Amino acid sequence: xxxxxxxxxxxxxxxxxxxxxxxxxxxxxxxxxxxxxxxxxxxxxxxxxxxxxxxxxxxxxxxxxxxxxxxxxxxxxxxxxxxxxxxxxxxxxxxxxxxxxxxxxxxxxxxxxxxxxxxxxxxxxxxxxxxxxxxxxxxxxxxxxxxxxxxxxxxxxxxxxxxxxxxxxxxxxxxxxxxxxxxxxxxxxxxxxxxxxxxxxxxxxxxxxxxxxxxxxxxxxxxxxxxxxxxxxxxxxxxxxxxxxxxxxxxxxxxxxxxxxxxxxxxxxxxxxxxxxxxxxxxxxxxxxxxxxxxxxxxxxxxxxxxxxxxxxxxxxxxxxxxxxxxxxxxxx
Numbered sequence: 001x002x003x004x005x006x007x008x009x010x011x012x013x014x015x016x017x018x019x020x021x022x023x024x025x026x027x028x029x030x031x032x033x034x035x036x037x038x039x040x041x042x043x044x045x046x047x048x049x050x051x052x053x054x055x056x057x058x059x060x061x062x063x064x065x066x067x068x069x070x071x072x073x074x075x076x077x078x079x080x081x082x083x084x085x086x087x088x089x090x091x092x093x094x095x096x097x098x099x100x101x102x103x104x105x106x107x108x109x110x111x112x113x114x115x116x117x118x119x120x121x122x123x124x125x126x127x128x129x130x131x132x133x134x135x136x137x138x139x140x141x142x143x144x145x146x147x148x149x150x151x152x153x154x155x156x157x158x159x160x161x162x163x164x165x166x167x168x169x170x171x172x173x174x175x176x177x178x179x180x181x182x183x184x185x186x187x188x189x190x191x192x193x194x195x196x197x198x199x200x201x202x203x204x205x206x207x208x209x210x211x212x213x214x215x216x217x218x219x220x221x222x223x224x225x226x227x228x229x230x231x232x233x234x235x236x237x238x239x240x241x242x243x244x245x246x247x248x249x250x251x252x253x254x255x256x257x258x259x260x261x262x263x264x265x266x267x268x269x270x271x272x273x274x275x276x277x278x279x280x281x282x283x284x285x286x287x288x289x290x291x292x293x294x295x296x297x298x299x300x301x302x303x304x305x306x307x308x309x310x311x312x313x314x315x316x317x318x319x320x321x322x323x324x325x326x327x328x329x330x331x332x333x
Contacts, residue, residue, distance in 0.1 A: 012290045015262040024058045031061045040072035063286045063300035069096035069245045075295040085140040087244040096244050101294035106247045109291040113261040117251045121151035128159045129185030168197035175202045186211035194231035201232040209240045247291040257312045263290040282306045
């Protein structure tokens with residue numbers, strides 16, 4: 001009996017974390033496609049002397065500097081993209097543009113990943129300390145949160161930035177009624193809430209996404225989480241590792257150690273030799289995100305990281321010449 005061949009997205013999102021052979025096969029397939037069809041990435045690859053023919057293993061795939069998203073239209077497109085996400089940045093900063101060919105791919109990535117780490121969205125009341133969709137319709141984080149709210153369907157779901165008193169009342173009601181709650185927020189807003197409305201939160205997960213944006217002094221993540229745990233009576237604070245240029249997220253459930261879905265893997269490179277890439281240890285962070293199948297799956301970020309034996313990682317800070325991103329939370333090494 002003939003078995004229908006799975007589409008590329010189906011193969012990517014059916015990966016499991018132990019399937020190294022298929023992950024490498026899909027990575028090489030996408031590398032060859034992007035080297036030929038994605039002009040900014042293809043030109044970068046050719047300047048390095050790499051070709052679809054002479055790259056035979058995942059270790060030989062070049063990682064494109066993340067800054068390309070600021071200066072080029074990155075991707076392979078047979079039709080106009082369905083969305084363009086912009087990095088938040090700060091005043092006067094040049095922003096990254098991530099052209100998303102198919103929102104269905106992003107939706108599958110974020111929902112499958114969320115289910116893996118937190119369970120189904122319809123189990124939660126989802127509250128956000130983020131700008132609303134009307135204010136930031138081009139934000140991938142706002143889109144992600146709105147998508148999860150739609151899947152949740154809870155009556156109190158909403159964006160509560162600059163409405164801390166109203167948010168506090170919903171949190172208090174949910175705690176009393178035993179409603180499972182997810183509070184997603186940028187760091188400065190969560191700290192504002194902790195100062196103005198400290199309260200014991202039950203059945204609540206706080207997910208901080210980084211982001212001081214000049215509103216407060218930069219703090220190590222451990223200090224931020226200590227303040228939030230104390231203010232809300234929680235044992236752990238969860239964190240997201242995501243960015244405009246990626247269609248997948250890594251999550252920490254409270255230990256400062258991030259883990260990724262099976263179609264996303266992290267590596268480190270030497271700062272002085274960007275082509276020297278390792279699966280373990282400390283260095284500048286490289287990401288393969290197979291969900292970026294139409295933009296660029298191979299990204300050299302400006303973050304510093306420590307990757308552990310089990311592929312989990314800690315973010316140690318930013319490279320010295322890296323710009324401060326609008327949603328970046330500086331952390332200590």
